[in-house]
Amino acid sequence: MSTLLGVVVSFGCRYLVNLTSFWLLDNRGVQTAWSLMSGLFCGLSMPIGFFPVWAQHVLWLTPFPAIMQVSLDTALERRGAVATFALLGAQVLWIVFLLALCVLVQRRAVRRLVVQGG
DSSP: HHHHHHHHHHHHHHHHHGGGGGTSSSSSSHHHHHHHHHHTTSSSSOOOOGHHHHHHHHHTTSSHHHHHHHHHHHTTTOOOHHHHHHHHHHHHHHHHHHHHHHHHHHHHHHHHHOOOOO
16 A cells, blocks of 8 residues: 555656646756655665664655655564554655645646747
């Protein structure tokens, strides 16, 4: 269940990143920054537990751990049942927030669409 929720969180984040192409002529920079940050901060390159304590606290306030680290902690049973359900709840909250933000940004982007070129 946690892996499925992580996939939906990742989709919401990537959808927002790709929506930047409505305002930018070239969004490769945003996509590259997303690729680097998501790989590092979601627990793919290095588990969040290896970061300094202050950085761990900051990262747990972002959607990055909801993409992969929560699923890893759930699969490895690193936390108790209550903490695991709290992490799943946080993933659901990130999904609701990100998908609502995606809808708002897409509506605004479609209203202001300007086609480049001729």
